[in-house]
Amino acid sequence: MILEGMVTSRNQEGEYNLAPMGPLVDPEMTHLVLRPFQTSRTFQNLKQTRCGVFHVVDDVLLLAKAAIGQVEELPDTFPAEQIEGAVLQSACRWYEFQIESIDESDMRTVMQARVVHQGRIRDYFGLNRAKHAVLEAAILATRTHLIPQQELSRQYEALAEIVRKTAGSAETEAFRLLEEYVARAYAELKS
Numbered sequence: 001m002i003l004e005g006m007v008t009s010r011n012q013e014g015e016y017n018l019a020p021m022g023p024l025v026d027p028e029m030t031h032l033v034l035r036p037f038q039t040s041r042t043f044q045n046l047k048q049t050r051c052g053v054f055h056v057v058d059d060v061l062l063l064a065k066a067a068i069g070q071v072e073e074l075p076d077t078f079p080a081e082q083i084e085g086a087v088l089q090s091a092c093r094w095y096e097f098q099i100e101s102i103d104e105s106d107m108r109t110v111m112q113a114r115v116v117h118q119g120r121i122r123d124y125f126g127l128n129r130a131k132h133a134v135l136e137a138a139i140l141a142t143r144t145h146l147i148p149q150q151e152l153s154r155q156y157e158a159l160a161e162i163v164r165k166t167a168g169s170a171e172t173e174a175f176r177l178l179e180e181y182v183a184r185a186y187a188e189l190k191s
Contacts, residue, residue: 001025004135006066007034008077008086009045009052016074016086017041020067020138023054029118032097034111043109050099051083052113055091058125060134062090064174067138068181082117092124130167133159134174141178144185152182 007021019042024033032054036043046052057063065071077086080096087094097113127135137159140152156179163175 001027003056004063004139006055006057006063006088006091007042007052008055008074008088009042010049010085011041011045012048016077017045018066018071018074018088020063020142021054022139023113029095030115032095032113032115034099034113035108036111038104038107038109046099046111047102047109049084051085052097052099053080053083053085053087054095054097055088056093056095056124057088057091058127058131059090059170060127060131060138061170061174064134064138064141064178067142068178070177070181080117081119087119089121092122093120094118128166130163130165130171130175133162134167134171134178137175137178141182141185144182144189149186149189152186156182 001024002022003025004022007019008016010016019040021034021042036046062075074086076089078089080087083096083098085096095115096117097115099111099113101112103110137156140147140155144152160175163171
């Protein structure tokens with residue numbers, strides 16, 4: 001099963017990165033299979049340090065901003081307990097992990113990770129239809145180089161209707177940011 005969330009990772013200089021990630025997980029949450037693109041900072045950081053923290057979150061505005069590179073500074077964190085890492089204070093649950101193997105034979109690397117510590121901060125609020133639509137829109141926004149504009153626009157129109165009907169202010173802002181990002185990305189691809 002894929003569980004959508006966010007990963008904090010750090011490079012050897014101690015600089016942190018925050019990225020949305022949907023690893024494959026086992027029901028007991030003892031192992032993660034992460035699949036970052038080799039061009040990503042997350043890939044570089046995890047390859048260097050071989051550890052990170054996976055977070056279960058319900059803040060789709062933060063997730064959307066992270067997906068399109070608009071998180072200017074790492075949100076409030078506290079130190080991980082078993083690895084050199086940072087835990088998001090706004091997360092619901094977190095899973096500290098160590099990378100056990102890396103397969104770089106494809107553009108999308110496969111990293112097998114073992115959970116070495118986990119914790120809970122608060123109950124998971126859940127995803128209403130708008131939060132789910134923003135999550136899907138954020139995933140699509142990271143694929144503008146792979147999905148033709150007409151196809152992505154069709155999917156965004158359907159998601160926009162859900163957001164209009166069921167969103168709060170955070171979901172509305174997140175979706176607007178994603179729409180603006182997608183428009184810029186396709187304009188850059190055309191130029």
